[in-house]
Amino acid sequence: MNRQHGTERPWDIVLFGATGFVGSLTAAYLAAHAPDGCRWALAGRSLPRLERLRDQLALTDPRCADLPLLTADADDAEALGELAASTHVVASTVGPYIRYGEKLVAACADAGTDYADLTGEPEFVDRMYLRHDTRARETGARLVHACGFDSVPHDLGVYFTVQRLPEGVPLTVDGFVRAGAVFSGGTFASALSALGRGRQTAAAARERRLHEPRLVG
Template sequence: METGAGAGRGPGRESGQDAVESGRSGVGRPYDVVLYGATGFVGELTAEYLAEHAPAGCRWALAGRSPAKLAALRDRLAAGRPHLAGLPLLTADSGDPASLRALAESARVVASTVGPYVWYGEGLVAACAEAGTDYLDLTGEPEFVDLVYVRHDARARETGARIVHACGFDSVPHDLGVLFTVGQLPEGVPLRIDGFVRAGAVFSGGTVASALTAFGRGPQTLRAARERRLHAPRLVGRRAHAPLGGPRFSTETGTWALPLPTLDPRVVARSAAALERYGPDFRYRHYASVRTLPMALGGTAALAATLVTAQVPPVRRWLMDRYAAGSGPSAERRARSWFTVRFVGEGGGRRVFTEVSGGDPGYDETAKMLAESALCLALDPLPKTAGQVTTAVAMGDALISRLRAAGLRFRVAHTE
């Protein structure tokens, strides 16, 4: 494991060692934040964001398999930022448990972009759970999340590690958007919230690989979900659920709503189960929002075709080979990308319409969400939590405040 001479410095909304110390709970570790998978497409974008926004006094480092690629990335980051010339570089590999253990023991927070996580992610989670190190990732893979809960949640609770999955577009806008919406509704009453997602963006090779892997592992995903249900405690005295629902025309948004069977509604339901503010009986439904019926039919057909073809290994491999890992859309294309998630919440005789929106969802904003999540866990005073927790449970309003300051929009459109 190679390390550089000094930690990175950069402008941010906080500055000075006092800002760092105010959120620090661990002692004796050289790094506040380590970014693992830094030389991948999203990893580089996250590193760029940290280079610009990590506050002075935040000790952060880059980690990955290739020392040469890490050094080249550091050189690019240091161009125009001479204070980053000594940014520490750590070598670790998902197939080398000793290197993952050393990585976890060196940091207070590790953020991983290395997927598909069901293939490459568990070793690092295990190392972080054992070391009491907070762990973040970008997974949208339900199987991986459930396996981590079954195998590592108990140990993480013992050591105090927080395991927070889905810290990008999966599932931050949805999880925190629902939390924001709940805050606009009365307390102690049944709540009903629907989320409607619209986006204009393209995908990278890594995203395609993760999606096809998840789609192609239906039986394994079902087994992992069943095993989780055997281990998870029952919610007593309250109800929190996220039914799939069916396609419909939404009069609230004036669009066709197609149910989205992604990780996002599961994350929202777990936040609702953990937080009493969501009321005694909470329901969330998650939809893709499309403007016309032909678009709705086309989207349904495309999703069905992807699900079917992902079950055929040769076809799945062919599709994955068409998208090179580490590749992604250009900066110009990302600048034209956008997302909007609209929420309609009801409870206690009140109805509220809220919205979370931003720029390129899969890359620029995902890098921002992951970096701000890591800084939030490392630096901000937060409620005491441990084990596998969601962004709403682990960071909640503190992360919303960070993301708003970073340019994401959380707003109340109107109320009734």
């Protein structure tokens, strides 16, 4: 493992896609809850929109007036490489991920930078494993997908439930979520993209099963 986190980098967290609907919510959360001393930055493709977001955050916390702003396009591999190399963690809210996400994942895998997103696109998750898991293991990058609402409640619910069931026996857990929210534009676009890629999604899942080592036990 060639983990590069021992080297000093300017930022602890870079939020990529900060000016989108979910990105702005994440930025507001970081502004309110980031630990003291956490060095974080806003990133996206439009500097004017990043500046407006920073101004909005500064209205509630004047310290945000000095937040660094980084510009990079999701299709610019060179700029994404520089962004990934400048931070320990990248959190990306830019979807649909199957269309806009891979170059950032590749950049983080190469740079040994931890990566998190909120994709709900199984094809993207499987293809990123197939294409970038080996490199991420070499550099020590941790690529963590599906950190959004359509995934985390199910994961936590299953974890909570299994802790209260007998050990050492086969278990099947079905999950159900009821919500009154509406899709954001990015989530709606991701859903439409996934619905139109059923064949590709199934193919990626089959290929991953062929390559991923089976768990023992």
